[in-house]
Amino acid sequence: MEQEKxxxxxxxxxxxxxxxxxxxxxxxxxxxxxxxEFVCIVGPSGxxxxxxxxxxxxxxxxxxxxILIDGKPVTEPNPKVGMVFQPDSVFPWLTVxxxxxxxxxxxxxxxxxxxxxxxxxVHLVGLEGFENTLPRQLSGGMKKRVDIARAFAxxxxxxxxxxxxxxxxxxxxxxxxxxxxxxxxxERKTILFVTHDLEEALMLGTRVIVMSRQPNTIQTILDIxxxxxxxxxxxxxxxFQEYRKKLWELLHxxx
Amino acid sequence: xxxxxxxxxxxxxxxxxxxxxxxxISIATISALILTWVxxxxxxxxxxxxxxxxxxxWQAFQNLLPNLPGxxxxxxxxxxxxxxxxxxxxxxxxxxxxxxNQVGRAIFYPIxxxxxxxxxxxxxxxxxxxxxxxxxxxxxxxxxxxxxxxxINSFEAVRNVPPIYIHAATTLGANRRQxxxxxxxxxxxxxxxxxxxxxxxxxxxxxxxxxLMGAMTGLGYRLVxxxxxxxTQYCRYLDHxxxxxxxxxxxxxxxxxxxxxxxxARGTKVRHGVGQLLLGVRQGIRLAIYQKLVSKEVQNxxxxxxxxxxxxxPLHRRLSTSxxxxx
Ligand SMILES: Nc1ncnc2c1ncn2[C@@H]1O[C@H](COP(=O)(O)OP(=O)(O)O)[C@@H](O)[C@H]1O
Ligand SMILES: [Mg+2]
Numbered sequence: 001m002e003q004e005k006x007x008x009x010x011x012x013x014x015x016x017x018x019x020x021x022x023x024x025x026x027x028x029x030x031x032x033x034x035x036x037e038f039v040c041i042v043g044p045s046g047x048x049x050x051x052x053x054x055x056x057x058x059x060x061x062x063x064x065x066x067i068l069i070d071g072k073p074v075t076e077p078n079p080k081v082g083m084v085f086q087p088d089s090v091f092p093w094l095t096v097x098x099x100x101x102x103x104x105x106x107x108x109x110x111x112x113x114x115x116x117x118x119x120x121x122v123h124l125v126g127l128e129g130f131e132n133t134l135p136r137q138l139s140g141g142m143k144k145r146v147d148i149a150r151a152f153a154x155x156x157x158x159x160x161x162x163x164x165x166x167x168x169x170x171x172x173x174x175x176x177x178x179x180x181x182x183x184x185x186x187e188r189k190t191i192l193f194v195t196h197d198l199e200e201a202l203m204l205g206t207r208v209i210v211m212s213r214q215p216n217t218i219q220t221i222l223d224i225x226x227x228x229x230x231x232x233x234x235x236x237x238x239x240f241q242e243y244r245k246k247l248w249e250l251l252h253x254x255x
Numbered sequence: 256x257x258x259x260x261x262x263x264x265x266x267x268x269x270x271x272x273x274x275x276x277x278x279x280i281s282i283a284t285i286s287a288l289i290l291t292w293v294x295x296x297x298x299x300x301x302x303x304x305x306x307x308x309x310x311x312x313w314q315a316f317q318n319l320l321p322n323l324p325g326x327x328x329x330x331x332x333x334x335x336x337x338x339x340x341x342x343x344x345x346x347x348x349x350x351x352x353x354x355x356n357q358v359g360r361a362i363f364y365p366i367x368x369x370x371x372x373x374x375x376x377x378x379x380x381x382x383x384x385x386x387x388x389x390x391x392x393x394x395x396x397x398x399x400x401x402x403x404x405x406x407i408n409s410f411e412a413v414r415n416v417p418p419i420y421i422h423a424a425t426t427l428g429a430n431r432r433q434x435x436x437x438x439x440x441x442x443x444x445x446x447x448x449x450x451x452x453x454x455x456x457x458x459x460x461x462x463x464x465x466x467l468m469g470a471m472t473g474l475g476y477r478l479v480x481x482x483x484x485x486x487t488q489y490c491r492y493l494d495h496x497x498x499x500x501x502x503x504x505x506x507x508x509x510x511x512x513x514x515x516x517x518x519x520a521r522g523t524k525v526r527h528g529v530g531q532l533l534l535g536v537r538q539g540i541r542l543a544i545y546q547k548l549v550s551k552e553v554q555n556x557x558x559x560x561x562x563x564x565x566x567x568x569p570l571h572r573r574l575s576t577s578x579x580x581x582x
Contacts, residue, residue, distance in 0.1 A: 079428030103427040
């Protein structure tokens with residue numbers, strides 16, 4: 001058995017809203033992710049997907065249960081765990097390059113080396129020529145790509161991605177999906193990827209976690225057997241369609 | 256792909272022509288106003304005392320020219336710049352402190368709320384009592400005026416920093432100090448700059464008020480003298496041309512400093528807009544009170560006033576050589 005990179009043990013998160021009333025955002029969730037796995041999380045909106053990522057990134061504390069990374073309980077945010085947020089989080093006062101260099105700059109990496117890192121990731125997400133542009137001049141999709149490049153440029157071991165391609169047009173989305181797969185295959189990162197797009201989950205994931213709403217917990221975990229490297233052709237295969245149907249049924253049993 | 260991306264950027268051409276046509280409208284408006292002014296004064300439709308003509312004004316400008324650089328330097332360098340700097344520094348630090356520290360807020364917020372409704376000019380008698388008539392009082396009045404205008408602004412600016420930026424910096428490995436330096440400070444710059452722009456106009460107003468308290472140089476001082484001797488063309492020159500001119504230049508510069516806008520949630524924007532509106536209304540009320548005080552000052556001219564010092568005499572004589580133009 002491989003080393004468990006991320007492990008959640010009976011994790012719950014309860015929010016107090018006003019006097020005495022509470023919302024259970026995440027209820028009794030347990031799962032483990034091995035190193036270099038690509039796990040997708042799908043589920044209806046409000047089922048606690050974003051909260052789950054916030055908990056793993058230690059931006060929120062669980063109300064009950066324990067979260068382990070590399071076998072150690074998480075107590076504070078750690079640059080080893082990177083995150084791409086659901087809404088746009090590009091710093092508007094920095095240029096594209098400065099945004100991408102933000103992580104390395106925090107760690108005091110010299111400018112010449114930072115420059116090379118930035119160039120590499122600018123190229124990767126296809127933003128050449130926009131290095132010195134301020135975010136307000138970029139479209140929504142371009143900002144999302146800066147978000148992604150910024151998270152990658154910090155070279156985290158674990159990447160938490162919260163519907164990163166949700167706001168993109170179909171073409172850009174497919175291009176970035178393929179690129180993400182390539183990065184994952186080359187750099188062997190552990191990725192937790194939230195999406196509401198079932199095809200995307202099947203296309204990218206080695207496993208898919210299906211969550212249910214009320215209770216906000218794990219319903220099923222599906223292993224996805226398609227071999228790597230994958231390409232878009234996969235979508236046309238009958239096996240893919242079969243899995244798609246299965247996932248769809250799992251989600252709609254609940255609603 | 257690249258072509259697609261380029262399309263999403265605004266095309267520069269129509270914006271420039273829009274700008275030029277707007278500029279033309281502005282020029283036309285100003286020209287029309289000046290023309291009206293010339294027609295009214297040339298045909299003596301109004302008593303020259305109440306509306307000096309452009310030629311009177313030019314004459315006044317030439318008469319004031321030897322004093323003008325000294326007055327401007329006195330007003331701007333000796334009083335406005337130090338007062339403004341003190342005010343902005345204190346208010347920015349206090350705003351950040353109140354927004355980031357619960358205890359700090361508990362201590363200072365009620366004090367600020369009690370002070371805020373007081374027009375700074377109402378403090379003049381107290382300031383004079385405490386620090387005498389002089390330089391320190393003048394600077395403190397300006398600094399305090401700026402403080403009152405900007406304090407809530409800078410407090411709200413820190414509170415409105417979108418949490419997602421702090422979260423993003425945290426996951427990239429920023430510690431508390433780095434979050435403060437690299438996220439909070441740059442995000443509040445637009446709000447602070449907006450506050451500076453609003454209060455820059457007021458600084459000149461407070462400067463004039465400050466110079467009413469025993470200054471012997473500066474624009475406000477010159478204004479007092481001119482009003483005292485009913486040399487309207489000087490008042491007008493000083494009041495309407497010097498101050499807005501310099502204020503305008505200044506706003507222009509700070510406007511350029513404001514290099515980006517925070518495209519935060521719509522809610523924040525609306526709240527921000529309402530805040531700015533309220534600031535504007537308060538500003539208006541304060542100016543009205545100020546104007547009222549100044550007009551009282553002018554009405555009292557017939558009575559001997561403590562401002563009417565012996566030192567004014569030689570200058571009066573100098574000014575009175577141009578009395579013929581007043582008619
Ligand atoms: N800060 C919060 N305060 C109160 N309730 C919250 C908060 N964050 C999330 N919730 C609630 O928790 C539930 C799960 O939210 P979320 O994790 O954002 O769902 P998802 O990302 O799957 O759409 C929702 O019902 C939401 O209203
Ligand atoms: Mg979500």
